[in-house]
Amino acid sequence: MENNLVSIIIPSFNSENLIKETLNSVLHQTYSNWECIVVDDGSTDNTIAILKDYANTDFRFKWYIRPSSKTKGPSSARNYGLENAKGDFVVFLDSDDLLLETCLENRIAFANENPNFDFWVFKMVIFEQNRDKNKGMFNILPLPNENENNFYLNQFLEGKFPFQTSCPLWKKTTLSLLDGFDEQMRILEDPDLHTRAYKIGMQSKTAVAIEADCFYRHCNDVHREQKSKNNSSIVAKISFYFLNKNWVIDNESVKYNYKRIFNLYVFTKPSWFLLSKMIVLGWKNNLIKIKHVFLALLICLYVILKLDKIKGIGYSKLRNQFNSF
Numbered sequence: 001m002e003n004n005l006v007s008i009i010i011p012s013f014n015s016e017n018l019i020k021e022t023l024n025s026v027l028h029q030t031y032s033n034w035e036c037i038v039v040d041d042g043s044t045d046n047t048i049a050i051l052k053d054y055a056n057t058d059f060r061f062k063w064y065i066r067p068s069s070k071t072k073g074p075s076s077a078r079n080y081g082l083e084n085a086k087g088d089f090v091v092f093l094d095s096d097d098l099l100l101e102t103c104l105e106n107r108i109a110f111a112n113e114n115p116n117f118d119f120w121v122f123k124m125v126i127f128e129q130n131r132d133k134n135k136g137m138f139n140i141l142p143l144p145n146e147n148e149n150n151f152y153l154n155q156f157l158e159g160k161f162p163f164q165t166s167c168p169l170w171k172k173t174t175l176s177l178l179d180g181f182d183e184q185m186r187i188l189e190d191p192d193l194h195t196r197a198y199k200i201g202m203q204s205k206t207a208v209a210i211e212a213d214c215f216y217r218h219c220n221d222v223h224r225e226q227k228s229k230n231n232s233s234i235v236a237k238i239s240f241y242f243l244n245k246n247w248v249i250d251n252e253s254v255k256y257n258y259k260r261i262f263n264l265y266v267f268t269k270p271s272w273f274l275l276s277k278m279i280v281l282g283w284k285n286n287l288i289k290i291k292h293v294f295l296a297l298l299i300c301l302y303v304i305l306k307l308d309k310i311k312g313i314g315y316s317k318l319r320n321q322f323n324s325f
Contacts, residue, residue, distance in 0.1 A: 006169075007035050007086065008034055010039070011081070013047075013074075014044060014047060015043065015045075015096065030105045038051050039063075039066055039077040040066065042066065048063070064084060074181075089169055091166065092190075096217045100213040103214060110169075111169060119168045121167050122213050124214045141208060148204060156194055157248060178196055178200075199246065199248070244281055247281070262278060267300065270303055275296065275300060279293055295318055298318055299319060
């Protein structure tokens with residue numbers, strides 16, 4: 001395992017402004033046995049020319065264009081990269097994020113020390129323009145002596161993100177068992193992958209004592225459709241898809257996420273389509289009763305009529321009653 005090939009897989013889309021910095025962070029790794037596979041998702045800028053330059057300079061860089069037969073989006077691009085990967089281990093990296101120079105070296109060493117796991121989780125920090133001036137830790141870590149697999153599963157089921165796409169070092173065989181990313185998802189695709197891993201009993205080991213080895217660029221989020229929080233209808237739709245797909249009966253974390261989606265998306269900007277979907281989901285899983293259906297309809301009516309802005313007419317009380325189950 002000590003010198004096994006690591007495949008770094010990067011989806012790209014109109015990334016000319018930042019992808020050089022990302023690729024340089026791969027190029028400068030102290031661990032040399034890697035291949036970097038970039039799958040472009042239909043860029044119209046200068047991204048392809050940049051990818052060609054790196055591939056011509058170092059044979060370890062390889063680039064592909066997502067086949068037209070595959071759905072557009074980062075999930076398809078990553079899966080296509082995985083199909084072409086030759087490594088025993090895999091790291092996923094976004095086209096504007098960065099790796100610490102010792103990232104692969106430390107990850108392989110940690111995997112060697114802890115071989116009996118399906119994947120390993122490493123710490124990430126958030127930055128804007130300069131990685132050395134970071135804004136703090138991305139990860140939510142389990143407490144000492146806490147079962148990390150149960151902790152992470154419940155965090156993801158709640159709709160929280162205790163770690164991000166680039167944090168794990170995967171065995172390629174593990175990803176094959178999971179069948180890669182869900183190509184219907186253009187956001188929340190990495191929480192879905194991680195949730196599915198924990199749901200079927202896969203085991204991870206977190207490198208708590210090792211410094212953060214990857215960097216999540218915060219400032220560019222607004223430019224990435226797949227992570228945009230501005231298009232609330234898409235986020236709401238995929239949040240429901242994630243909840244429905246990963247439902248666990250009688251799980252408090254699932255109940256929390258169910259109420260979270262209602263409060264964040266249904267009650268703030270009522271969509272009768274999403275409302276009906278959420279009601280059916282809660283009803284068929286015996287989570288809500290007829291009174292909750294009535295309360296949800298009444299709350300949405302308040303918002304549509306802008307009665308939620310008027311104090312003293314019971315809007316807050318209705319919300320509290322709905323969220324009491």
